[in-house]
Structure formats: C-alpha cells, structure tokens
Amino acid sequence: MxxxxxxxxxxxxxxxxxxxxxxxxxxxxxxxxxxxxxxxxxxxxxxxxxxxxxxxxxxxxxxxxxxxxxxxxxxxxxxxxxxxxxxxxxxxxxxxxxxxxxxxxxxxxxxxxxxxxxxxxxxxxxxxxxxxxxxxxxxxxxxxxxRGVLVGGTWRQWEVVERTRETADVVTFRIRPADGRPAPAFKAGQYVSVQVELADGARQIRQYSLTNGPGATVHSFSVKREDAGEGPAGEVSGHLHDHVHEGDELTVSAPYGDVVLDTTDSPLLLASAGIGCTPVVAMLEELAARGHQAPVVAVHADRSPADHALRADQERLVTKLARGTAHTWYERPEGDWPAERTGRVDLSGIEIPDGVQAYLCGPLPFMRSVRTQLLERGVHPSAIHYEVFGPDLWLTRDDGEGH
Known part of the structure; x- marks a missing residue:
C-alpha cells in the first residue's frame, strides 16, 4: 500500500x-x-x-x-x-x-x-x-x-501440421511442438502469442485463443484476416493467411490468460460474437470432455452464416452436453431465419439459470450490451467475466463497468 x-x-x-x-x-x-x-x-x-x-x-x-x-x-x-x-x-x-x-x-x-x-x-x-x-x-x-520456462523465455518453435479454411477470412492452424516434446498444459479460454517476421524485418506478435480442449497433443488456433487499410493493421493476420502453410514453423509462446472456466459444476452462459467464438469452442470442448451436467447456454452473434467460423464445432459440442442449448443471431441471415434471431443479441426470450456464471468474448459494444442485459436479469457483476482481443479498453470507461 x-x-x-x-x-x-x-x-x-x-x-x-x-x-x-x-x-x-x-x-x-x-x-x-x-x-x-x-x-x-x-x-x-x-x-x-x-x-x-x-x-x-x-x-x-x-x-x-x-x-x-x-x-x-x-x-x-x-x-x-x-x-x-x-x-x-x-x-x-x-x-x-x-x-x-x-x-x-x-x-x-x-x-x-x-x-x-x-x-x-x-x-x-x-x-x-x-x-x-x-x-x-x-x-x-x-x-x-x-510453465517451466525462464523469465522472458516463453518462446518455442511449433510445426504447422494442418491448415483449414473456416470462412472467407478465417483460417485455423493446427500445430505441434517442433522439438518433439509434449505440448504445454493449458486451460480452456487461454491464448498463445504468435511471433512472425514480416517483410521489413520486424518481428511482430499477436495473441490467438486456443480452440482445442485441454490435454490435446496438437493445439489449434484460428486467425481472422483483419482489414489492412493504410498502415500496419492486419499485417500479422495477413502474413499468416498468405505465407504460413503445412510444414512451416511458427514461433509460439506458452499459453496464458486469466479468463478460464471455474472448475465447479455451475450453470454457464457462454456469449460470443464474430471471432470471439474461439475461446468459447475450447470451453465447450472442455465441458463436454468432463461431462458437465449443469445447464450451458451458448449465445453467438455474427454477420451471416457464411461468416460464422467454427459453427459446426460449436453445434457439435453443444449437442454433447447434458443440458446444452445454442442461440444464434445473424445481421444478414440466409433463407428462412427467425426474425427474433436477426440483428443484435436479445436475451429477453432466453432462460437464464439461477447461479449462472457468464463468459463473454467479442467486440466491446457486444459485450457491454450482453453484460447490461444480464445485470438487468439479476446476474451479479462478479459472475460476469470477459475476454478482450487487443488492448483492454473497458478500463477507459468511467461508469464502473468492467471485469
């Protein structure tokens, strides 16, 4: 003090x-x-x-x-x-x-x-x-x-063993340690840093959530190509999309991140938007593997079905849960899609279990909206956890909102 x-x-x-x-x-x-x-x-x-x-x-x-x-x-x-x-x-x-x-x-x-x-x-x-x-x-x-690494020595070489195109702008990379040693343990919801050398010689770093469940010998992460525009935006995602293929090596950190599932058998709400689905998929994988018995409400929002990365994985994992339900909203739906599931997420028609723990990941406006709706439904602020991709700008708000 x-x-x-x-x-x-x-x-x-x-x-x-x-x-x-x-x-x-x-x-x-x-x-x-x-x-x-x-x-x-x-x-x-x-x-x-x-x-x-x-x-x-x-x-x-x-x-x-x-x-x-x-x-x-x-x-x-x-x-x-x-x-x-x-x-x-x-x-x-x-x-x-x-x-x-x-x-x-x-x-x-x-x-x-x-x-x-x-x-x-x-x-x-x-x-x-x-x-x-x-x-x-x-x-x-x-x-x-x-994590068994020296201070500041988090980096390790990994080999890309598979590359899968999920959508027009999302690619999943499956990687394993290039040195043959076991992959490090991690918790669902955590991320790794990926360092790449760009054309100008800079070695830029970005974080990506792991999408596989803990205990896997091969790790996976999904990368959305960001709009480059003018300047450095999207330079790492563009490099990964354009230049990294099966057999290549990547410099990757040990897993980190403090937004992880509680080990208790509490009811859960997992809310994501866009590429924010990545940590949620890992959480669903873990919940299915450990036979989670309490209700799990999976909420996702996206631009369209074609833009919904890892959609099949989310749906498959929710069906494995004893009491899992999935609710999806699209801004531009295709075919015969319900009007009440078009546009922004509206939780008013969804049952929120008593004692729920909520995990949110996506753009800040999405998370703020979901958090506000949960608070209005009586969910305690301490039961709402969030993961931000990039700088945590929630801290810049002066209205008391936050983790």
Missing part, C-alpha cells in the same frame, strides 16, 4: 494527472520508442500504437490502479494486475524492462505537469509505479515458473 505521505500527494494530484493522462501516455510511448525502436518493431503491436488504442489502455490501467490505491487502501486490484501480467508473460516481458519503462514514463509525467511536478509529487508517483511494477514482476515470475 502507499505510504501515508504519498497517498495524500497522489490523491491531491490525481485529478491533474487524470486529466492529462492521455497526453502523458502518448508522450511516454514517443520517448520510449525513440530510445528503443526495437521495442516497437519486435514487442509492441504496431497497429495498436498507430490506432492509439494501446495508449488508451495504458491510461485506463494507470487510472484504475491508482484510484484503487487511494480509495481502497490496504487492498490490491489483483484482477487488473493478473490480466496485465498474463499479457506481459505471453510477450516475454522481463523484470529488466521495468526500469526502462519507469525512466520514460517519469520523464513524460514531469514534462506534461511542468512546474507542478515537484520532487514530492515525483516521489509519490514513483511509489505508485513501483508498487504496480513489482506486483507485476512477481506475478509474471510465477507464471513463467508454472
């Missing part, structure tokens, strides 16, 4: 820092990448940097962590820290990188605040940074140890 003196200083300066946090994070990344351009080329997502979403996510994380420190002294926002630590570990972040970040973040804060950044203010915000950094370092060290 913060010292009393620092807590008072942070509380007094939090409004000013909060108002300027967007400018601070933008300047921070500019300073960081000027000093260390290899980080932008080989670790940070260039598309997210270009779009500004990573700056927004960092601002939200800093604000959420600091607010928790001053409003709830003696407690730590472990859910926030866990999510960040899993992402960091999947990228191979090491403790040695935190002083580098500190140097440039402190410089950005001092430059933006100007004369208000006194020695006392700088010392108080340094304390905030190192409380967060040291907590993350410890969680990340534990994550590496659990």
């Amino acid at each position: 913060l010292s009393q003196k620092s807590a008072e200083t942070v509380r007094a300066t939090l409004p000013a820092v909060g108002e300027a946090i967007g400018t601070i994070t933008e300047l921070f990344y500019r300073k960081l990448f000027t000093a260390h351009p290899e980080l932008l080329r080989n670790m940070f997502n260039r598309a997210n940097q270009a779009a500004g979403t990573q700056r927004q996510a960092l601002a939200g994380a800093i604000a959420a962590f600091t607010t928790a420190l001053v409003e709830r002294p003696g407690t730590r926002p472990d859910a926030l820290l866990s999510r960040i630590a899993h992402k960091h570990a999947s990228l191979g972040v090491s403790a040695a990188q935190y002083p580098v970040v500190h140097r440039h973040l402190s410089a950005a804060i001092a430059e933006v605040l100007g004369d208000a950044a006194t020695e006392e203010v700088a010392a108080a915000w340094d304390e905030v940074y190192w409380l967060m950094a040291n907590a993350l370092i410890e969680i990340e060290r534990r994550l590496y140890a659990e």
